[in-house]
Amino acid sequence: MTVLPNKYMKELRLFPVxxxxxxxxxxxxxxPKWTYTELMVKSNVHFRVLLNKLTPEVPKHLDIAKKELEYGWARDMPQPEDWTEVDIQEVLRMCVARMSAKIFLGEPACRNLEWLRLSINFSIDLFACAFLLRKVPSFLHPIVAPILPLRWRVARHLKRAQVIIGPLMERHRECVRRREAGEEVEEEDTLLNWMMDNGTETENKLEEMASRQTILTLASIHTTSMAVSNLLFDLCANPEWFPVLMEEIAEIEKDLGKLGERPDVGAKQWLPRLEKMDSAFVESLRLNPPLLPDIQTVASQRQAMVDITLKDGTHIPAGTRLACAKADFVYDDPATFSIFDPMRSHRKRYQTGELTKHLAGIPEKDYxxxxxxxxxxxGRYFAVGEVKMMMLKLLDQFEFRFPEGRGRPKSFHADEFTFLDPRAKLVMRRRRVPCDKCGRC
Ligand code: HEM
Structure with a gap:
């Protein structure tokens, strides 16, 4: 991998795929040759759907996802009256899997436990399979890969995905046929339908679509649920910030009611008001990014598909694996850079007057x-909304702390990926002590 200085970031960002x-x-x-993922580079309907369908309609899809979150919450979220140890990571993964399934596939898949478990476990098996293969020299892949049980599991997930997604595709085709015949047909507005309507013939083959939907779960579920877990862990390690975020929620509720309560107020009006929560999320993600070995090194891996010459004459031959060294606005102050300071971005926005910058979901050279x-x-705007909706419910309904004698779990790294310790749990109970300040915590 070639790592370029951060100064090239602005120039590199403009290159097309x-x-x-x-x-x-x-x-x-x-x-990819041995993990059934090659199709993701052959065409990009998964990228187009997020850019052209999800992003312009994020508030609408967040409102839809919110309803599914409510449905899942009643089933998945423990409601302990007394302090109880809970595998919060597992619960959050299920919440995100439900929301993702609702917007990508709709019903009945989003209520189908087999799909929900598959969409969570697929990523775990695929990561494990890829890691194992990466430890083996590539000339041995043709011998090792076919006898790898993890790879058989990945293949089984993809076959089952076809069984679940096939009827959804057939249903949409039937709706299109009836509509073309002049009938008025009601249909759920899912990303799968958009992908079918806008996909090529190859992209619309069941095997392709089912694999693509399954691989999309890898990008959307663990990243988002891990972000919420990390933020909760950071807050438990710095509990003085719980009341600050709760107070912000209480103030918004005074104006707008609880999220979902008023028919004229949805995610679009509610969630951007969570500015302190946004800042805490930015900070938690800064300290616990999912895709990079650690907070000081590289970002945005790219592969040069053609020879490239940059403005200052730097030559990048085709085939080069590339990344940029990260800069960070706190690097100027190394004393504070590894400290969790949840109001860092909030301060920066108000100090500089750059209110539309330094927000979660707005990538910058330093973030x-x-x-x-x-x-x-x-998927970042949707992800930020999901994180806020879950945090809102978690803080509103529960108190959290680490189990006795334990502190913030360490993340560990495997190549370019960062993972939370899967054994890390939290102790939680239903919130019950009203607070003098905000009447809630
Ligand atoms: C907190 C949650 C998330 C984080 C931190 C995250 C982070 C990232 C990062 C760092 C990349 C690589 C970008 C680059 O190379 O410049 C990426 C790519 C991607 N993400 Fe996310 N993501 C999250 C949630 C989601 C969600 C919810 C979706 C789908 C709804 C999604 C879909 C994707 C896809 C499809 C790609 C690959 C795009 C391509 O083909 O190049 N992500 N994500």
Whole structure:
């Protein structure tokens, strides 16, 4: 991997995917030839749907996802009256899986426990399979890969995905046929339907679509649920910030009621008001990015698809794996850079007057946890909304702390990925002590 200084970031971000490809670089990490992921670089309907359908309609899809979150909350979220140890990571993964399934596939898949479990476990098996293969020299892959049980599991998930997604595709085709015949047909507005309507013939083959939907769960579920877990862990390690965020929620509720209470107020009006929560999320993601080895090194991997010469004459031959060294606005002050300071971005916005910058979901040269440039994470605005909706409910309904004798779990790194310790739990109970200040905590 060639690592360029951060000063090149602004120039590199403008290159199209045909010249400098993020997806080719990311998928290369999964040993695509042997993990059924090659289709992700052959065409990009998964990227187009997020950019052209999800992003312009994020508030609408967040409102839809919110309803599914309510449905899942009643089933998945423990409601302990007394302090009880809970595998909060597992619960949050299920909440995110439900929301993702609702907007991507709709009903009945989003209520189908087999799909929900598959969408969570697929990523775990695929990561494990790719890691194992990466430890083996590539000339041995043709011998090792076919006998790898993890790879058989990945293949089984993809086959089952076809069984679940096939009827959804057939249902949409039937709706289109009836509509063309002049009938009025009601249909759920899902990303799958958009992908079918806008996909090529190959992209619309069941095997392709089912694999693509399954691989999309990898990008959307663990990243988002891990972000919420990390923020909760950071707050438990710095509990003085719980009341600050609760107070912000209480103030918004005074104006707008609880999220979902008023028919004229949805995610669009409510969630941007959570400015302190946004700042805490930015800070937590800065300290716990999902895709980079650690907070000081590189960001936005790319593969040069053609020879490239930069403005200062730097030559990048085709085939080069590339990343940029990260800069960070706190690097100027090394004393504070590893400290969790949840109001860092909030202060920066108000001190500089740059109120539309330094927000979660707005990539900047100094804030790269959703990537950078044209190829930055296409699901980021939806992800930020999901994180806020879950945090809102968690803080509103529960109190959290670490189990006795334990502190903030450490993340660990495997190549370019960062993972939370899967054994890390929290102790929680239903919130019950009213607070003098805000009447809630
Ligand atoms: C907190 C949650 C999330 C984080 C931190 C995150 C982070 C990232 C990062 C760093 C990248 C690479 C960008 C680059 O190379 O410049 C990426 C790519 C991607 N993300 Fe996200 N992401 C999150 C949630 C989501 C969600 C919810 C979706 C879908 C709804 C999604 C879909 C994708 C896709 C499809 C790509 C690959 C795009 C391509 O083909 O190049 N992500 N994400």
């Amino acid at each position: 045909t010249k400098l490809s993020g997806v080719v670089a990311h998928i290369a990490n999964f040993v 790269l946890h959703f990537g950078y440039g044209r190829q930055a994470c296409p």
